[in-house]
Amino acid sequence: MAQHFLLSAAARTLSLKAIYKAGEEAAYEAFCKMRWPETDGDAICPQCGCCETYTITTRRKFKCKACAHQFSVTSGTIFASRKMAFVDLLAAICITVNASKGVSMVQLSRDLDCQYKTAFVLAHKLREAMATEVQTGEVLSGHVEVDGAYFGGTIRPANLKADRVDRRRKEHQNGRRRVVVVMRERLGRTLPVVAMAEADGVALVNENVSRMATLSADEASHWDMLHAGWSVDRVNHSEVYSDHGKHTNWAESYFSRLRRMVVGQHHHVSPKYLHQYANQAAWLEDNRRQSNGALAYGLVQSAMGAPVSRVWKGYWQRVA
Incomplete structure (x- = not known):
């Protein structure tokens, strides 16, 4: 009898242990590469499209040489105004894709050691990024x-x-x-x-x-x-x-x-x-037939390509 894909080693290419062992800098570089894959992680100004930028290392920001616009790797994305560390963001994405039936917000907040409200908004932002791949506007065939x-x-x-x-x-x-x-x-x-x-x-x-x-x-x-x-x-x-x-x-x-x-x-x-x-x-x-590593980095790429969430940015400030 053939082994189910989820039970095979090919389905496990990323783990929380590996994410935290690699550390914050590795997670940050992964987000940069997902944001700007065409330049292998080198920053591109979101305002004018210039590829020449200064790096402000003390604040993890960039400054465009052409228009002097300052931006970060998450500026203009669904993670705009985030406060969570990049290693924790990557861990949250790993937990989300590993849960084939979803994960509760209480459990996610405990795993990340963050407030329930933080986990709630983060999970919905990730769902919004997933929707960009599901709701493509293309008609179904076959x-x-x-x-x-x-x-x-x-x-x-x-x-x-x-x-x-x-x-x-x-x-x-x-x-x-x-x-x-x-x-x-x-x-x-x-x-x-x-x-x-x-x-x-x-x-x-x-x-x-x-x-x-x-x-x-x-x-x-x-x-x-x-x-x-x-x-x-x-x-x-x-x-x-x-x-x-x-x-x-x-x-x-x-x-x-x-x-x-x-x-x-x-x-x-x-x-x-x-x-x-x-x-x-x-x-x-x-x-369902992709490894958890491919799912995690694919979701990061979708999130970095998605615009600022008009529903979830500042959600608790509006409803409180």
Whole structure:
């Protein structure tokens, strides 16, 4: 029997031990190389694009020779205004990619010895960086599976049986229930979108799936509309999960990871930020066959290429 990839040595190319043993300078150089890969870590002015800069070693900053603009390796990136050491940032990224079902913010704050608020914002910034790889705007092609799953909005049942209501009915829900509609290529990309109802997935398929593609969906009646534009395989899950190659197992695999992330690790996810957790699960699914070192440095590169987060920069100052 073949060994699972995650159990092999090839899946383990980075560790917290190696990160802290290499030290702060090595982590800083890694961030520089991810920010400016075309010059192998030599600074490029983000304001005028000049490659000639002075290094201000006492403050880890650079000064452009052309426009005199001062900047750091994280200026204009998702890590702008960061206070955490680079070795701790790299360790946080390592912990994040190692957790295949996500990691709770309490656990992350304990591992990094930082405040819960710091871990919370940092994790969401990393999810925002992951989303740049997931939400690319490119249409899906080949054979695409589409499905939906509901998250949140559960109300606690009454103590007495006589007082209990049917929690499935709309009038007995709290309005925080959302559905994640996923469109997933077999052997390809995963694209999740958060909506109010699974039927909204029909419009999402029209926007994000090529007309040359073929589809797989379950027996839900709203997917009947897809037959007008695509060749669609349907599978009745009340009778069988796979019928001679007709299945939505790739989409179900994604939901399996997302449910364990939401229920098992975070226990509660606000509908306001559900899309970020959905994107993280998609990113983990699409990169599940890469080593943790490749994942970590790939995430660093995505974060250094992402702009300043307008949602998470100064988050606690706004909501406090």
